[in-house]
Amino acid sequence: MSERPDPSEQRQLHPLPRGLVELYGLIAVLVVLIPEWLADGTLNLGQAKGSASLPMRSRAWRTLPELRLAAMTLAELRQAASELRMYQYGSATRDQLTTRLLRRLRRRDAL
Structure with a gap:
């Protein structure tokens, strides 16, 4: 051994x-x-020409609110909530805010 x-x-x-x-x-x-x-x-080649990182050219980006909201930052989501006169959006998480915004946008489009 x-x-x-x-x-x-x-x-x-x-x-x-x-x-x-x-x-x-x-x-x-x-x-x-x-x-x-x-x-x-x-x-970074494409960013030298314009300020937008990715162009949103397709019809889906213009028509589906889910895609528009997914591309927004949290600050932009809060700004959209403010413009839609939503209450208590400052302490909401990104998921909560996205859900509330989608509900509000669908209700507004249904009218």
Whole structure:
């Protein structure tokens, strides 16, 4: 049977050679960072021309309130609630506010 190592003994670790560490670093840059930079640059190409991040061109974006509300920030949702004269919207969560706004918009469109 093999003997168990004494826990008080220091275990000797063999460090990797410096060249191998630098090679791993280069591989990490090539595999992870460069594609990330390329993707970021590709996404930012269209933003140089206009202020909107994604154009809402389709008919669905103009007609479905669910899509419009999903694209809004919480501040924009609260602004819409204020314009629709809703009460107690300041403490509502995003989901609660979206549900209330959808209900109000559907009721307003039904009239």
